[in-house]
Amino acid sequence: MITFRKAQASDLPVIVAMLADDPLGAAREDASLPLAQGYVDAFDAIDADPNQLLAVAVDGAEVIGTLQITFLAGLSRKGAWRGQIEAVRIAGQRRSGGIGRLMCEWAIDQCRARGCSLVQLTTDKGRADAHRFYDSLGFTGSHIGYKKAL
Numbered sequence: 001m002i003t004f005r006k007a008q009a010s011d012l013p014v015i016v017a018m019l020a021d022d023p024l025g026a027a028r029e030d031a032s033l034p035l036a037q038g039y040v041d042a043f044d045a046i047d048a049d050p051n052q053l054l055a056v057a058v059d060g061a062e063v064i065g066t067l068q069i070t071f072l073a074g075l076s077r078k079g080a081w082r083g084q085i086e087a088v089r090i091a092g093q094r095r096s097g098g099i100g101r102l103m104c105e106w107a108i109d110q111c112r113a114r115g116c117s118l119v120q121l122t123t124d125k126g127r128a129d130a131h132r133f134y135d136s137l138g139f140t141g142s143h144i145g146y147k148k149a150l
Helices: 009-020 023-028 037-048 099-113 128-136
Strands: 002-006 052-059 062-073 081-090 116-121
Touching: 002 099, 009 023, 009 037, 009 052, 009 062, 009 081, 037 052, 052 099, 062 099, 081 099, 099 116, 099 128
Parallel strands: 081 116
Antiparallel strands: 002 052, 052 062, 062 081
16 A cells, blocks of 8 residues: 655665666666755755655555645735745656656645645756646646756
């Protein structure tokens, strides 16, 4: 049975490995052990922030998925809160089994429970399968996202 929970420090190596396990992540992540201190520092900051939720999907004792939700307060939409979903990953051997759908539905429920009136996410332009997946969950490609490396 798949369950979802807040990530723990002991989950970090598996989470980083999932982030690195795709063509885009392989070029920007480093899952070698010991993990780079930046991963540990980022985990600690996320874990300490009440508006961040780094979550994992678990099957028994095995971590098989991850995502991060940032809860954003804003003035637009009459002061509405938003949930920003990021870094959605499923372990390679478990992809295409419906776990991503369950995990995203769980994340949307978490946003709803926190009073968010909108859930948003970004996905790389080259991830056509991900676009179809998010469309099937009811998301719409209504905006163009921009990023600038610093």
